[in-house]
Amino acid sequence: xxxxxxxxxxxxxxxxxxxxxxxxxxxxxxxxxxxxxxxxxxxxxxxxxxxxxxxxxxxxxxxxxxxxxxxxxxxxxxxxxxxxxxxxxxxxxxxxxxxxxxxxxxxxxxxxxxxxxxxxxxxxxxxxxxxxxxxxxxxxxxxxxxxxxxxxxxxxxxxxxxxxxxxxxxx
Amino acid sequence: xxxxxxxxxxxxxxxxxxxxxxxxxxxxxxxxxxxxxxxxxxxxxxxxxxxxxxxxxxxxxxxxxxxxxxxxxxxxxxxxxxxxxxxxxxxxxxxxxxxxxxxxxxxxxxxxxxxxxxxxxxxxxxxxxxxxxxxxxxxxxxxxxxxxxxxxxxxxxxxxxxx
Numbered sequence: 001x002x003x004x005x006x007x008x009x010x011x012x013x014x015x016x017x018x019x020x021x022x023x024x025x026x027x028x029x030x031x032x033x034x035x036x037x038x039x040x041x042x043x044x045x046x047x048x049x050x051x052x053x054x055x056x057x058x059x060x061x062x063x064x065x066x067x068x069x070x071x072x073x074x075x076x077x078x079x080x081x082x083x084x085x086x087x088x089x090x091x092x093x094x095x096x097x098x099x100x101x102x103x104x105x106x107x108x109x110x111x112x113x114x115x116x117x118x119x120x121x122x123x124x125x126x127x128x129x130x131x132x133x134x135x136x137x138x139x140x141x142x143x144x145x146x147x148x149x150x151x152x153x154x155x156x157x158x159x160x161x162x163x164x165x166x167x168x169x170x171x
Numbered sequence: 172x173x174x175x176x177x178x179x180x181x182x183x184x185x186x187x188x189x190x191x192x193x194x195x196x197x198x199x200x201x202x203x204x205x206x207x208x209x210x211x212x213x214x215x216x217x218x219x220x221x222x223x224x225x226x227x228x229x230x231x232x233x234x235x236x237x238x239x240x241x242x243x244x245x246x247x248x249x250x251x252x253x254x255x256x257x258x259x260x261x262x263x264x265x266x267x268x269x270x271x272x273x274x275x276x277x278x279x280x281x282x283x284x285x286x287x288x289x290x291x292x293x294x295x296x297x298x299x300x301x302x303x304x305x306x307x308x309x310x311x312x313x314x315x316x317x318x319x320x321x322x323x324x325x326x327x328x329x330x331x332x333x334x
Contacts, residue, residue: 008290031220034264041187041262053183101233123186126237131187133262135220135234 033133033152040066040143041131045098045121048107054096054119057147062094063169064143065162068129070099071106073137079156080114086162087117093166096121100129100137142169189245189258196249210243213252217242217259218269226269 035041044055056064067083069076087095095118099107104122111120123129132141135154142151142165150168153161201209214228219235227235227242238259245255259267271277 005294012287031266032264034261042185042191043187044183044185046184055185101237125186125240126234127186127241129234130238130241130259131192131262133220133264133267135263 031133031135031154033149035133035141035149036152038149039147040064040141040149041128043128043131045123045128048099048104048111048120048122054121056096056143059094059096059143060147061145062092063145063166064141065093065095065166065169066132066141066143067095067097067138067157068100068123068132068134068140069097069138070102071110072102075156076138077114079138079158082157082159082162084115084117086159090166093169094118098123098128100124100126100134140165142166144169144171187262189248189250189254192261193250193254193258196251197254198249198251200249201246206243206246209246209252210239213242213246213255214239216256216269218267220263220267 040056042055042057044053044057046052047054056066065083065086067079069080083095083097087093097116097118097120099120100123102122107120107122121128132139138154138156140153140157140162141149142153144150150171151165153165157165211228215226217227217238219225219227219230219232219238221232221234222230225235227238242255245258250258256268265272265277271280273281
């Protein structure tokens, strides 16, 4: 009897240790997106500055780097130069910025001070961000030329991480 | 003129719509107190993605407020509870549901406590049965030891016997 209790106890402890150990290397704030592998949810939003409408579905045929950000987000300042430089270096890739819950004047000031090389869209009520399952900004989606989401990156992009994720959309 | 321009721009704006994700509404459109009550009820079942374990109904964050507004709008349009939860789940994954679904690894959350309780119950019952059927332990009736008796006590006993 004591042996049975001991074995059951060891099994329960081993299972708990395994679950805890498996979670050690993971980022607790990371959420796997169910959208990866599925068509990018369609949207058309107003471009900041020009007021022109940009429809994501009309960008088919090119890989798209879709970056959700905001001027009130600290890490977005950090990744902005990487995005602008990459957009200038990679003319065959369409970069698109989507800003949610922000003021158009603040966005214009941000872009005037730090430069821009691609359209920035205004998601005034955050509905596009919700449709893409955006938790916190910055978050970036990589869309292949067929319009399918192939990767999602949470946090500020470095040149290396951008190239690594973009390679998945270029295949 | 300016108002007309903004109206045209607003009409052209297209956002990911619930109809494309969970189909046409399957419930009845809600209004007034019923809408408020249902919005609160569903908001308590959805996790705020930028908070630490808070429901969107309890969070002061902008993201939670946006999600709550979306819940209200979908209820106004006649979407059912299941459709609304499914709409958020398809964007955020099961993470967004504060009450995990009974499927896959999540089923363990529901099953494990019952299994552990059942194992404990079986162990207690089998132990109790063994105690009932075990023969009673032999009562030791050994005579009191005399050899190591206290010499003072021995002397008192002898004096009592003499008298």
